Amino acid sequence: MEIAHRVIQLLLLLTINFSVAQNASKGGAQELHVGVILDLESMVGKIAQTSISLAMEDFYAIHHNYSTKLVLHIRDSMKDDVRAASQAVDLLENYNVEAIIGPQKSSQAIFISKLGNKSHVPVISFTATSPSLSSKSLPYFVRATMNDSAQVNSIASIVKTYGWRKVVPIYEDTDYGRGIMPFLVDALQEVDARVPYQSVIPLSATTEQISLELYKLMTMQTTVFVVHMSITLASPFFIKAKEVGMMNKGYAWIVTDGVTNLIDSLNSSVLASLNGALGVEFFVPKSRELDDFTMRWNMRFQIDNPTAPPLKLSIFGLWSYDTIWAVAQAAEKAGLVNATFKTPGVTRKLTSLETLETSSNGAELLQAITMNKFRGLSGNFDLSDRQLQILTFRIINVVGKGWREIGFWTAQNGISQQLNKTRSATTHLGSVSNLNPVIWPGESIEIPRGFEIPVSGKKLQVGVCTSGYPEFMKAEKDHITGSTKAIGFSVDVFEEAVKRLPYALPYEYVIFSTKNDGSSEDYNDFVYQVYLEMYDIVIGDITIRYNRTFYVDFTLPYTESGIAMVVPVRDNINKNTWIFLKPLAPGMWFGSIVFFIYTGVVVLVLEFLGNNKNVRGPIPKQLGIVMFFSIFEEKELVQRFLSRIVLMVWLFFLMVLTSSYTASLTSMLTVQQLQPTVTDVHELLKTGECVGYHRGSYVKGLLEELGFDKSKIKAYDSPEDFHNALSRGSNNGGIAALVHEVPYIKLFLANHCKGYTMVGPIYKAAGFGYALSKGNPLLGDISKAILNVTGGDIMIEIGKKWIGDQDNCQNVGPVTGSSRLTFANFRGLFIFTGVASTSSLFIALITYFYKKKQKSTKITLPNKNQPEESGTDKEHTELQEGNQGARVEQNAQQAGRQENVLEEQSSLERVSDTN
Missing domain, CATH: 3.40.50.2300 (Response regulator)
Known part of the structure; x- marks a missing residue:
């Protein structure tokens, strides 16, 4: 069966070849000689040779009426660049080829393309992918593949x-x-x-x-x-x-x-x-044409290479097929006539390369190839930029x-x-x-981390040095064993982080010599050693600074960030005769008095509009009533409902105010109110006070940027120097404040808690971190481990071990502001009271004017059922009404006296009954 199948395939191919040859002979087409240079023993060469043969047959089976026909001259480079060049020279000299297809290797294509430049012959390669084949330096080179x-x-x-x-x-x-x-x-x-x-x-x-x-x-x-x-x-x-x-x-x-x-x-x-x-x-x-071609290609390859191992059609086979179509179509579109080659006009004896003739059709053919675009087996075949466009x-x-x-x-x-x-x-x-899931090497579904610490390789080199604050890091070399030992807060955090890595990380400490003052210059040099690949990582109290990130990467910080001030504290409350005024700020006193008067006036006006005779009288009496309304809620004196609402709100206000006042006054009299002598760095600038910093720290540059005069900035070397300078004060040759990084300030306050406090932070800083080389894959894992350490109880234990127990020092942390009650503290209560009083006043005024208008309308409205009175009658009527009103008032006064007599009699009777 297999032999019969092979025979059928051979007959089909012979039939196709015969029909193509017959059509070509009938057409009398103009021949265009094209050279093909391949490594016919390579995998790509064998695939391309079969594809090129099928391309010639398929193209002229469809375009049998074309006036041009390619004639291929296939040569074998045998994997040798010199032989490939020799074959190219032979094709140019002896066959006058108009184009060369397929220098298979980039090294071959470079030299052959230079021959193409000299002879004006396009060189088209579907396998030379090196970017060194520049279209600018090789104008006759066309890359029918991707770069x-x-x-x-x-x-x-x-x-x-x-x-x-x-x-x-x-x-x-x-x-x-x-x-x-x-x-x-x-x-x-x-x-x-x-x-x-x-x-x-x-x-x-x-x-x-x-x-x-x-x-x-x-x-x-x-x-x-x-x-x-x-x-x-x-x-x-x-x-x-x-x-x-x-x-x-x-x-x-x-x-x-x-x-x-x-x-x-x-x-x-x-x-x-x-x-x-x-x-x-x-x-x-995918396409139906590609499927059909693949089937035919497999049949042809077996015939062309009966003894070779079976190969599959690759993209190089498709590109070689489309390249033949592109050159054949370009030859027809250019309308090329018989090729003519111009011989160099020289007389002396030259080598064959110097006597290469120049093609007269090369430029037109090259332009036709680059302008030709079509849908090939490999997809869109576009060589417009003398290079296949890959999408x-x-x-x-x-x-x-x-x-x-x-x-x-x-x-x-x-x-x-x-x-x-x-x-x-x-x-x-x-x-x-x-992306779809990947099966990685070793049949693993776990994504490789991208790095491993080889067991047989060297250990991680960890750079250490003694800090100006040994509590953070101290490094020394063991003269007996030769190993380096490091201890301190920064070291403990690093070792705890390494323990939490998901893999073993062998490391060893390597000491770096500095001046041991922790200066910024020393630490810059220390960090720079990572860039020089002296260490894999450096640890310590290293501040994460912008200028250092140009040559190293930092882990996440393991300490608090920021720059703050250390200032002396003092009792801010003077317990003198007038201490009872201090619980309320001046603004609060003023606001309370204003609302005190305003509330009394509102209640007085409300009662006056309500015809309360108790509030009528001379001005001194009314002022007394105002004071009385503001302090007491007298039901007998106050009659209107709106007045009672105003007084209830005011009573609530007084209750809150007096409670807060009592609490604040009690605190002032019983608790020591320690407040910082300075609460803002700008106060120091205004008063011209001296400030201190740690010698060698970058804080000096920050203070100068803030505007401090250089004569007002003093450098100190140790915490004891800080303490002495702060104790003396700025006027006695010391300083008014110490400006330092927050971790160092906490260390200072742990040893000098009494008398000092921290104010700020006054400036943002990134804190302390570890420095690794740029792109080091350990960076992410160590940063995650640091987060794990800093978020747990172990960080508290490390802090207590090296810095001290911060809980016992009440001055640690920013202490600013005053304990007085300010107007801002009670702004909401003032607004509520004012709205209640003002709203009640507006309601009362609206009601009063409305009733007055209604009453005046009733009096002036004439009676239509009675005749109009004369002037004498009106006067008589008014006189009668006046007399009648006087009698009513006299009767009321007499009734009041009778009631008083009855009350006195009843009182005497109760007394007699008691006796």
Whole structure:
């Protein structure tokens, strides 16, 4: 059955070839000679040769009426750059080729493209991807493939997505390998990933040389590698990497398209060694034409290579197929006639390279190729920029005997699980959730951290030095054992953080010699040692400062941040005769008196409008009533409901005020009111007081920026010097305040609690942290561990051990302000009282004027049922009404006297009954 199947395939291909030849002979087309240079023994060369043959047949089977026809001259470079150049010269001299297709290697394409420049012959390569092949310096070179630099952003996106901070590139020592490196390093730096080392493998490296390089990589902390090699070198490299144990759990490998594009054609042993690796490849959209071509290609390849192992169609086969179509269409569109070559006008004997003839059709053919755009088997085939425009990459994961699709990368959308052209995102935007799950080396589903501390490698070098405050860190060398010992607050925090790391971190202390004064200059030099790679990390009371972040990275701070002042305290209350006035601030006294008078006036007006005869009388009497209303609520004296509301609100106000006054006065008389002598740094500026700082600290520059005169800034070396200077005061040669960082201030107050307090912070600072090299992957883990330490009880214990118990010192912490009751404290109560009084007054006035208007209307309204009275009658009526009113008033007074007599009689009777 297999033999019969082969015979049928052969007959079909012979029929197609015969029909193509027949159509070509009938057409009488103009021949255009084209050279093809391939490494016919390589995997890519074999794939491309079959694709080129099918491309010629398919193109002229469809376009049999074309007036031009390509005639291919295929040459084998045999993996040798010199032979490839020799073949190119032969094609130019002896065959007058109008174009050269397929210098397979970048090193070959560079020289052959220079020949193309000299002879004006376009050179089209579908495999030379090195960025060193610049279109500006090689105007006749056309890259019918992608530039290697096009894939670096997709690789950087993968690194950023998985949170890796260090990456080691591994590349072959060729033009192809070296060309991508500057672009890859730049792309990684844009996503905050460092390249601590670049591994270069010679193309002719033996397995022993590869092993030595791999063992060297194993001694490093970084476990993320980007491999950029041709398949020839990558196959033995990954086999050896698996043998030495670098394809196990914890490692991460990313391979570029040079390997990924041929992943389907790798043998089982190489594929097994790549298990868990990620790969980047050009994405080819599926189509029915591609499926049909793949089936035909498989049949043809078996016929062309009956003894060779089976290979799969790759992207290089599709690009070679589309390249033939692009050149054939360009030849027809340019309307090329018989090729003419111009010989250099020289007389002396020259070499063959100097006598190369110049094509008259080269420029027109080149322009036609670059202007030709069509939909090919590989997708949109556009060489308008003399380079194939790549839009989409696919990210794959090698698993078992095949691969899985992990996601896609595009310049517009970055990394995504599926192609979604409508989503807007930045180039490097992505997260693990945007990709399918990955099976990492060692069949692990846990994302590699990107670094490991090798057991056989050196320990983490931790730089230490003695601080100006030994409580924070003190380092000394053991002269017997030669080891360095370090103790202190900063050391204990670091050691506790290391214990909380999810992995073992072997380390050793290395001492750094300073002046032991903790000066800023010394610490700058100390931190700079990390940048010089003398230490992996430096610890201590190192302030996180902006200028230091240019060359190191800092962990999260493990202490409080900020700069504050230490000032003496004093009893702010003078217990003299007038102390009873001090509980209320002057504004509070004034406001209370104003509202006292206002409330009395409001109640007086309310009662006056209500015709209360008790409030009528001379002005002294009314003033007395106002005072009485403001203090007492007399039901007999106050008759209106609105007045009672005002007095109830006022009574509530007095109750709150008197309670607060009593409490404040009691506190002043019984508790010592210690207050800072200075509460604001600007007070020191206004009064011209002297301030102090620790010698060598950057606080001096801060004080100068605030406006302090240099003569008013004094430097001191120790806490005892601070104490003595503060005790003397600014007028006696000392200082009025000490300006220092908060952690140091707490240490000072722990030993000098009595008589001093902290004011502020007056300036923001980041606190103390540990410094690591830029991009060090330990940074995130140590920062998380520091958060774990500072958020627990262990931090309190470390503080008590080295700094002291802060709870016993009441002066620790900012103490500002006054204990007096101010108007602002009772603003809400004043507003409530004022609104109640004013509202009641307005209501009463509105009611009064409304009733008065109604009454006047009733009096002046005439009676329509009675005749109008004459003037004499009116006077008589008014006289009668007046007499009648007088009699009523006289009767009322007489009734009142009778009531008084009756009350006196009843009182006498009660007295007699009692007796």
